[in-house]
Structures are given as structure tokens and as C-alpha cells.
Amino acid sequence: MEKGRVEAFSDGVFAVAITLLVLTIYVPKPDPRHSLVHQLLQHWPDFAAWLISFMVVGIIWVNHHGFFDKLRRVDRVMLFLNLLLLLFVVFIPYPTEIVSNYLKVGGWDAKVAVALYSAVMFGMSIAFSEMYLWAGRHDELLDEAVDAAEHRARFWQFAAGLPIYLVLIGVSFLSPGLAIAGHFAVAVFYVFDQTVARRGA
Amino acid sequence: MEKGRVEAFSDGVFAVAITLLVLTIYVPKPDPRHSLVHQLLQHWPDFAAWLISFMVVGIIWVNHHGFFDKLRRVDRVMLFLNLLLLLFVVFIPYPTEIVSNYLKVGGWDAKVAVALYSAVMFGMSIAFSEMYLWAGRHDELLDEAVDAAEHRARFWQFAAGLPIYLVLIGVSFLSPGLAIAGHFAVAVFYVFDQTVARRGA
Amino acid sequence: MEKGRVEAFSDGVFAVAITLLVLTIYVPKPDPRHSLVHQLLQHWPDFAAWLISFMVVGIIWVNHHGFFDKLRRVDRVMLFLNLLLLLFVVFIPYPTEIVSNYLKVGGWDAKVAVALYSAVMFGMSIAFSEMYLWAGRHDELLDEAVDAAEHRARFWQFAAGLPIYLVLIGVSFLSPGLAIAGHFAVAVFYVFDQTVARRGA
């Protein structure tokens, strides 16, 4: 099966998901009791959750891009694993809006909200890792220029998000604010690592 | 007419429809009487309907992909049959949200909701079957590598969903929950058949 | 300028617009006083407006497809005329929802609603006609296989919607229901003309 149309469809899904995220931010309405600035400040978790989710979807898209560059073709299993990854991607606006709604109220619900968010990120990492492993076990899917043994050896470099998101599920129940900061830090570190750090090397 | 732009447009529609589905899931708001977990559990039909619709749109996309690979070109009738298929695809979020809203209340309305859902799936199957039949009756549309007689002989293999969705319309009036479980089973079976079963062969 | 990316962007806009239309249909909620069937029947204008708008966007996409096949390249003016066409395309969900909301209440507001709908269709036709005329006046934009004189001579065949939509603006003030039926008839006739009639020729 040609990988071109799989990439095009996936890019479409990424593009819609990353744009729809803006709908999760509360839009203030004129209110004589609360100024616009007051309302914007009150809804800061909406902006934080939106920004983190935007970064995560953007990063997944970059990685998806890089991963497909290493493939020669796509088999049926890879096709459905890719759909599993997209299942998590299109779901992201949902936990994003829940974090927006609940992070400001605090308490147990805020912990559950951020744990749910972290669990979706964890699920997405599992789906992506499965794609990586499947390609590593089926050399005929990899591009000739790719060394299959090296591909397999680099798994944990690729799947570094897996243990991190698992830890963040736990951290959510200790401090949801800290867990959200952790998600932000992971995304910022990734962008830094891919740009500034590589340049310095 | 070139089939490339028809595929690109269709892929765009599939990508938007599969991503928009998330908007059909109820987003809980802070409520002193009901915890977040309670609200999430209460809205389980939203997740079930979303998951099934995601799988159905994903499967239709895979089949659309496979069907267009067998085509050499697209004529005007095929172009409009493809639009008829997309009419059902973009409509899917509507019955999905109705199932979300009514499955939990039960009674006659729940039956109507699931029957409507099943009818949309049936309509989509009819549109797709018409595309298949049209290609089979116009050999000039098929790729040279495709045997037109074999294409025609495989119709019921391709259109297996047709009688199943018809039965599920009826089942909706007996037990809407069973009908929804049937939709889920059909989607899971399809993915299994396309991946594990093929590998085993 | 390459026409490929203009087509890809336009296809993306068409795909999003045609899929977003479903959001204009009222989604019934459980209501002890009104059954689901009752609510669906009560909102029939939502379905009618959605169906017509789907057909119109689909037809415009088919025509856009056919028009760009005749072009060799795109200049800056064509680029902005195309954006003007897309301005009307992305706006369509708005008058569609207004027709859904007001056709059932009748009276003056229903007339204004359908007139607004017709006016948007008229505006879209003007934008598309301008694109056609611009290509006809700048032979260097047309593909070598296209006869520029013939292209110009066929203008009114291409722009048949222009006077029809103008008439439908007027009809809206006499009978909004008739005008909506007119929009439906135009779309159905077009599909018939492009498929059955051509086959018969």
C-alpha cells in the first residue's frame, strides 16, 4: 500500500485537530460585574491547556513526519495502528477542555482531570510506540536507507514520552498544577532539544 | 477526469468528519452535586457512540483508499456517487450525538435514535455499493491490473455491511443497546479480519 | 505561480465547509413533552437547508475542479478572486443555519432569511464568474488545449446560476418555501444534467 495517502489523511487529521483546539478556550461575554481582563485572567488554565495541547499535537506531527520518512510502504496492521494513534489525536480537545474547566476549581476533580489528560497522552505514546516496534519487526516496511537493527536499538530514544507520561499520571494525583507544568516542560524540552541543542552539536 | 483530486478532497472530508466527532461528547462542567468521575460515567454512551463512529469512518476511509487504488479514472457519475457517500460521512456526527443523548434515557426514543444511526450506516453502505457496482459495469474506469469479472464476483464480499446494517435497523427496535453492541462488533471484526486474520493466512 | 497549491488549499476549504454544515442541524435533547421523532419532524427545515447547502458546495467543488483543469497557471488576480469565491463558500453555514432557524417561523423574517441565503449564492456565482472571465481575458492563464474564444463563448453556459439566483432573491420575498424548493431544484437539475443527461447523449 502506498504511504502517500496515509500521510495526507493523517496530515489532514492533525491539521483539523490542532485548529479545533481553540474551541476549548472559554470566550468571555460582556458582563457588567467582570471586566474582559478579569475574565481572561480567570480563565488562564484554558490558555495553558490549549498551548500545551497545541505543542503536543505539533510535536506528534513532526515525529509522524520523521517516522514516515523512514518507511518504504505501509501494511494493513500499520494502517490500523496509525488509526489508533489518530484516535488519541482527535480525542485531545476533550481532555484539554476538561482540564480548562476543572483545573481552576481544584480538589479531587482537578486531579482526575489532569490524570485523564496525562492518560490520553500516555495512550497516544503507546500507539506511536507500537507503530515504531511494528516497523522494526518488519524490515520490508522500512526504507532501504534505514538500518533495521539501529531502528530497533533507538526505541527508547523514540519512546521517551512513555515512562514520562506514566509518571505524570501519578503526579496528577499529588499536584495537578505540577503535572500540567510537567507536560509543558516536556514539550518545551523537546522543541529545545530538536532545535537549539542540535545546532550546538 | 483525474482521480487524484477526488481522493484528496475525499480524504479532507474524512479527516474533518473523523475529527469533528469529538464535539459530540458531552464536556462536564464543575458541579458541586456531581463529581467529574460521576459525570464521565453517566455519559458513557457518548464515548461508546464516538468510538464506534470513529472506527466506522476510519474503516470507510481504508475501504475508499482500497477502492480508488483499483480505479484508473473517475467519470461524472462516479464523482456524484462519491459525493453521495460523503453526504453520509459528513452526516455521521449528527446521529452519533443523538445516540449519545438518547441511549441513556431508554424507551422508544432510544430505539428511534439507534435505528436512525443504523439507517445512516445502511445509507452509507448503499452509496459505497453503488460506486462499486458502477465501476464493475464500466470497465474503462478500472485499472488495467484489475479483472472486471473478478471485481463483479466479489461484490457481496465488499458489500457485507449492507445486510448487516439492515438487520441492525430492526434490532434497534428490539434492543437499542444490543444494536449498538452490534455496530461495535462489526467494526472490531472488520479490523481483526483485515489484520490478524490476514497475517495468519 | 503553481496552481497545485491553490487547488490543494481550495479543496481543504471545500472539505471543511461541507463537513461543518452538519453543525447547523439542531440536535434534539431528551424532552418529556416532545418525542425524538416529533422534534426531528419539527426541524425539517434544518435537514432541507443542510442538504441543499451540501449539494451546492459539492457542485461548486466539481466546477472548481473542472475550471482549474482548464488553467495552465494562476496569477495574483486569480489568486484573490479564488479567495473571494472561498469567502462565500466558508460563509455558507451561516445563512444555512439562519434558514434552519427562520423558515419554520414564517412571516417577514423567513423571507429575509431565504433572501439572504439566495444572495450568498448569487455572490458566490459572481465571484466564480469573475474567475471565468478573467481567465478568458488572459489567454496565458489557459491551458494550451483550451480554445480561448470557445472559453469566452461558453460564459453563459458556465454562469447559468447567475440569473437564476438573482430571480430566487426576488422569489424569496413572495414565497420563501418556493425559493428554497427552487434552490433544491437547481442543484438536482445540475446533478441530473451532468450525469444522466450526458450519458444519454
Next chain:
Amino acid sequence: MEKGRVEAFSDGVFAVAITLLVLTIYVPKPDPRHSLVHQLLQHWPDFAAWLISFMVVGIIWVNHHGFFDKLRRVDRVMLFLNLLLLLFVVFIPYPTEIVSNYLKVGGWDAKVAVALYSAVMFGMSIAFSEMYLWAGRHDELLDEAVDAAEHRARFWQFAAGLPIYLVLIGVSFLSPGLAIAGHFAVAVFYVFDQTVARRGA
């Protein structure tokens, strides 16, 4: 890295964002006290904000198109600068809806709303300028046909929006209506400059 998929993804994001904008316009509902025409007139800022944002996204897309034509390939930093640009693009529906909601109420909130809108446009200009500068400092990213020195010399021609949007942030606090008119004038001037003016030259 291939620039093709970056363009395709960006085009998808532009297409979704430009189409989603219509959701920021208030949809009137039947109301015995206010006619449809009255409600439409009352919500004129919704239409103004939608129109300006549509033009801005359309213009950014045209410029993005033109900018990528000058590139040979894309490095990691460019990839993330492009995501930064898209971050502002997908955010545009948010300040657009805030301008819609607050411009009609006037007062301090209207000033903040338009200043926020102007600040988002300013941020978008900065992101795009950074992309331009990065390409100018890394000749290997530019197409062979592009003169790197000339590219660098033309920076302020490319980044003319930068000081204009900065001024419009300030003007927002003097007169939000004037600032919105300024945004409209900038967009109209740009389209005029790219079409009529160039033809005249």
C-alpha cells in the same frame, strides 16, 4: 527535510482556520421582540471582524505560499518557527470572537478586545518575520534561484506589517473602531497592491 509535507500540513491548518471563523458570527434566533434584520444589524461587528480575519488569514496563506516557493528545503528550526506561525493562525478565531462580543459594548473592554486582536496579528508577524530572517541567515535553505543578499535586503518590505500592527495596538486604546478600520485598510491595501498596482506597473 522535504518542504512538501510542511506545506500540505500548513495549507490544511490555514483551510480549517479560515473556515472555522464563520462560527464566531452570532446566529440570530427567532425572537418576537427583534426582527432578523434588526439582529443582523445589531451584530455588525461580528461581520466586520469575520471579514477582516478572513482577509488576514487569506493574505498570510498567499505570503506563506510565496515564501515557501523561495525555499529549497526546511530545517528543524524552520519547522518549529512554522509551527509558531500556525499557533497564531489557529488562535485567530478567539480574538475575532472577542472583538465581535465587545466592540458593540464600547468602553475599556472594547479597547482591550481590539488591542488583543492587534497583539495577535503582531505576534503572527513576528513569527513570520523570524522565518524570513532564519532563511536569510541560512543560504542552504534558499532555492538556488534566490539571491540571499537580495532576500535579506527586502526584509522590511516583507515585514511591513510589523510596525503597523504595533501602532494598531496603541490605536486600540485611543479608538477601537479606528483600529479595526486600520486592520481592514491594511488588508484591502495589501490586496490592491498585489493586484491592481502590480498590473499597472
